[in-house]
Amino acid sequence: xxxxxxxxxxxxxxxxxxxxxxxxxxxxxxxxxxxxxxxxxxxxxxxxxxxxxxxxxxxxxxxxxxxxxxxxxxxxxxxxxxxxxxxxxxxxxxxxxxxxxxxxxxxxxxxxxxxxxxxxxxxxxxxxxxxxxxxxxxxxxxxxxxxxxxxxxxxxxxxxxxxxxxxxxxxxxxxxxxxxxxxxxxxxxxxxxxxxxxxxxxxxxxxxxxxxxxxxxxxxxxxxxxxxxxxxxxxxxxxxxxxxxxxxxxxxxxxxxxxxxxxxxxxxxxxxxxxxxxxxxxxxxxxxxxxxxxxxxxxxxxxxxxxxxxxxxxxxxxxxxxxxxxxxxxxxxxxxxxxxxxxxxxxxxxxxxxxxxxxxxxxxxxxxxxxxxxxxxxxxxxxxxxxxxxxxxxxxxxxxxxxxxxxxxxxxxxxxxx
Numbered sequence: 132x133x134x135x136x137x138x139x140x141x142x143x144x145x146x147x148x149x150x151x152x153x154x155x156x157x158x159x160x161x162x163x164x165x166x167x168x169x170x171x172x173x174x175x176x177x178x179x180x181x182x183x184x185x186x187x188x189x190x191x192x193x194x195x196x197x198x199x200x201x202x203x204x205x206x207x208x209x210x211x212x213x214x215x216x217x218x219x220x221x222x223x224x225x226x227x228x229x230x231x232x233x234x235x236x237x238x239x240x241x242x243x244x245x246x247x248x249x250x251x252x253x254x255x256x257x258x259x260x261x262x263x264x265x266x267x268x269x270x271x272x273x274x275x276x277x278x279x280x281x282x283x284x285x286x287x288x289x290x291x292x293x294x295x296x297x298x299x300x301x302x303x304x305x306x307x308x309x310x311x312x313x314x315x316x317x318x319x320x321x322x323x324x325x326x327x328x329x330x331x332x333x334x335x336x337x338x339x340x341x342x343x344x345x346x347x348x349x350x351x352x353x354x355x356x357x358x359x360x361x362x363x364x365x366x367x368x369x370x371x372x373x374x375x376x377x378x379x380x381x382x383x384x385x386x387x388x389x390x391x392x393x394x395x396x397x398x399x400x401x402x403x404x405x406x407x408x409x410x411x412x413x414x415x416x417x418x419x420x421x422x423x424x425x426x427x428x429x430x431x432x433x434x435x436x437x438x439x440x441x442x443x444x445x446x447x448x449x450x451x452x453x454x455x456x457x458x459x460x461x462x463x464x465x466x467x468x469x470x471x472x473x474x475x476x477x478x479x480x481x482x483x484x485x486x487x488x489x490x491x492x493x494x495x496x497x498x499x500x501x502x503x504x505x506x507x508x509x510x511x512x513x514x515x516x517x518x519x520x521x522x523x524x525x526x527x528x529x530x531x532x533x534x535x536x537x538x539x540x541x542x543x544x545x546x547x548x549x
Contacts, residue, residue: 178542237385243373253522280344434509
């Protein structure tokens with residue numbers, strides 16, 4: 132059974148911070164060093180100082196990138212730059228954005244999800260140890276969920292949408308801003324206890340799928356297990372039994388899943404693919420994008436770029452891939468699975484450390500042109516139904532299999548452990 136609840140969130144005080152767009156930032160895992168510098172310079176109160184603090188030459192055991200966020204967090208609370216809500220609330224979060232010259236809108240809500248039991252939330256991606264340990268060190272210091280995980284669930288009755296339209300859509304958002312990607316972000320606080328109880332009740336029998344934030348979810352579990360051992364007064368009421376979670380619906384037209392392309396730093400010998408793939412030479416990246424879009428119903432199709440050559444790779448024998456995944460049938464027809472598990476790992480023997488990731492085809496091409504990488508594999512997006520099917524069968528895709536757009540902003544609301 133799914134147990135969610137409202138909470139007294141912490142957010143920026145608009146009496147002190149008049150332009151919220153100057154203090155929020157994307158999730159830590161999509162920010163590079165140049166972007167981190169940008170957010171550092173936007174405002175001395177930008178949330179980047181909490182989620183991705185810079186390393187300094189003078190760092191030591193007591194003053195470092197994990198201890199400094201605690202100082203900022205506490206100082207901002209004392210100065211009322213940040214303030215805590217006076218009422219338990221659920222935070223409705225709407226993002227309006229353009230993609231491929233079309234306008235989309237994605238509605239969801241942020242609440243607390245109780246963790247600790249298997250089957251609470253279904254993951255679909257494998258995680259890596261280094262990012263988990265990084266986030267674990269941070270959560271031990273700040274004792275808070277600084278950013279929500281991103282989940283999807285089915286709501287065919289449109290209960291969430293109805294509550295939003297009846298109670299919130301007619302009034303101004305509590306927070307309204309446009310981020311650096313041009314996405315319009317709106318947040319409304321729902322404090323009506325009856326409506327909150329209705330949402331919590333309706334969610335009890337839902338299946339929850341983690342779309343984004345797998346590392347943060349696993350770190351929340353790690354912290355809970357740590358507290359079970361260290362807290363002599365442990366009980367299920369303690370707030371670290373919960374993780375701050377964004378919930379949106381599978382049926383939403385506003386869910387956009389982008390592919391994450393692979394940049395390979397080592398030499399790729401395509402002859403190792405033998406006659407398994409049909410290779411078609413193309414004239415431009417635009418041609419490649421068009422061919423990938425036109426082949427949406429064909430399984431196992433990729434783009435490839437190296438040494439100025441642009442190729443479309445199409446698996447000749449589908450039965451070969453199906454037999455490779457005969458014990459994991461939910462991976463059939465899944466491009467990213469056949470690419471990472473079979474092509475890169477087994478056929479080409481590419482080491483994991485030799486793979487970089489980007490959601491932009493142009494960035495993949497530029498990286499190869501600048502010799503930051505020697506080749507790039509271009510993927511098509513994974514569908515929401517494929518994500519659901521893989522999660523339900525208990526399997527996990529390779530890391531960086533999906534890129535949900537737009538990202539949830541960090542800094543809109545924080546769940547501090549009591």
